[in-house]
Amino acid sequence: MGSLFSNSITLRKSVRISDEEFVQLRDFIYEKSGIFVDEKRKYLFESRFSKRLAELRLNSFSEYIKYLKFDAMKHQELTKLFELVTTNETSFYRDIPQLKAFQEKVLKEKLDEQRDAGKLELNIWSAGCSSGEEPYTLSIMLHELLRMELARWKISITAVDLSPAMIEHAQKGVYKEYAFKTTPDEIKARYFTEVEDGWKIKPPVTRLVNFRQMNLNETPSLKRIPRSHVVFCRNVIIYFDLDMKKRVVSSFYDNLLPGGYMMLGHSETLHKISSSFKPVYHPGTIAYRKED
Numbered sequence: 001m002g003s004l005f006s007n008s009i010t011l012r013k014s015v016r017i018s019d020e021e022f023v024q025l026r027d028f029i030y031e032k033s034g035i036f037v038d039e040k041r042k043y044l045f046e047s048r049f050s051k052r053l054a055e056l057r058l059n060s061f062s063e064y065i066k067y068l069k070f071d072a073m074k075h076q077e078l079t080k081l082f083e084l085v086t087t088n089e090t091s092f093y094r095d096i097p098q099l100k101a102f103q104e105k106v107l108k109e110k111l112d113e114q115r116d117a118g119k120l121e122l123n124i125w126s127a128g129c130s131s132g133e134e135p136y137t138l139s140i141m142l143h144e145l146l147r148m149e150l151a152r153w154k155i156s157i158t159a160v161d162l163s164p165a166m167i168e169h170a171q172k173g174v175y176k177e178y179a180f181k182t183t184p185d186e187i188k189a190r191y192f193t194e195v196e197d198g199w200k201i202k203p204p205v206t207r208l209v210n211f212r213q214m215n216l217n218e219t220p221s222l223k224r225i226p227r228s229h230v231v232f233c234r235n236v237i238i239y240f241d242l243d244m245k246k247r248v249v250s251s252f253y254d255n256l257l258p259g260g261y262m263m264l265g266h267s268e269t270l271h272k273i274s275s276s277f278k279p280v281y282h283p284g285t286i287a288y289r290k291e292d
């Protein structure tokens with residue numbers, strides 16, 4: 001099955017993908033997830049999928065495409081496929097300048113507005129939350145800002161991701177050292193407990209966050225997310241083509257309450273995607289506002 005054995009090390013020959021197979025698999029992935037794989041990354045398919053093909057005892061990508069489309073296990077395989085094509089890179093306190101501006105300007109403004117309106121409620125949506133570091137960071141920031149006042153607030157952070165494995169990891173809430181590479185030491189000490197296999201997030205932080213497995217490509221399901229004051233979607237739309245970017249951003253726009261904000265990753269912009277939002281410039285970030 002394409003495996004070469006040398007001593008105890010298994011060297012697996014990667015299965016070659018033809019141009020035609022690449023286009024078929026790329027289009028299938030796009031149709032199911034909105035993720036667009038550029039031709040330049042064709043070699044990635046060969047390196048990432050060879051192990052999976054061997055596990056399934058398939059000899060070619062054509063056989064794998066048939067399996068994905070017609071096999072009785074096709075739904076389960078879709079999950080595996082998503083796990084092979086997505087990048088789940090994330091960490092706590094990722095992009096500190098952006099988060100600082102978010103905490104001090106955007107979040108503060110929203111909390112003040114809600115207090116003035118006598119509604120101590122706040123909804124945040126973290127779309128493409130990976131293993132949970134982003135929504136938990138937002139929960140920690142709310143704890144830091146509100147302290148004792150938090151008990152009087154009704155706060156909900158809805159965190160969704162395509163990958164069931166990432167959602168499971170997030171719900172477990174245990175992280176290795178790597179996840180804290182940009183986290184201030186005092187935050188780690190205050191909100192995490194050391195356990196055998198890493199650091200576990202403390203219950204007050206997890207209580208604000210609800211995780212759900214969800215595909216941003218399935219527009220009708222997105223309508224079930226509670227209306228939000230803020231949507232975080234960082235380092236996710238970068239993997240989509242223009243059409244999918246437009247659809248997803250339009251769903252965020254519809255979900256946001258008037259005056260709500262959308263936050264993107266530092267390399268992402270709304271250029272050519274949407275002109276519905278007002279960009280609000282802060283040192284370290286742009287917050288995209290849905291006008292009242």
Ligand SMILES: C[S@@+](CC[C@H](N)C(=O)[O-])C[C@H]1O[C@@H](n2cnc3c(N)ncnc32)[C@H](O)[C@@H]1O
Nearest residue numbers: 033086087089090128130161162215216234235
């Ligand atoms: C690079 S991570 C970003 C995590 C986090 N937002 C951050 O910035 O640290 C991208 C995440 O988007 C998720 N993703 C990609 N396509 C998706 C889709 N169609 N629906 C939901 N999540 C998706 C991936 O599973 C992955 O966990």
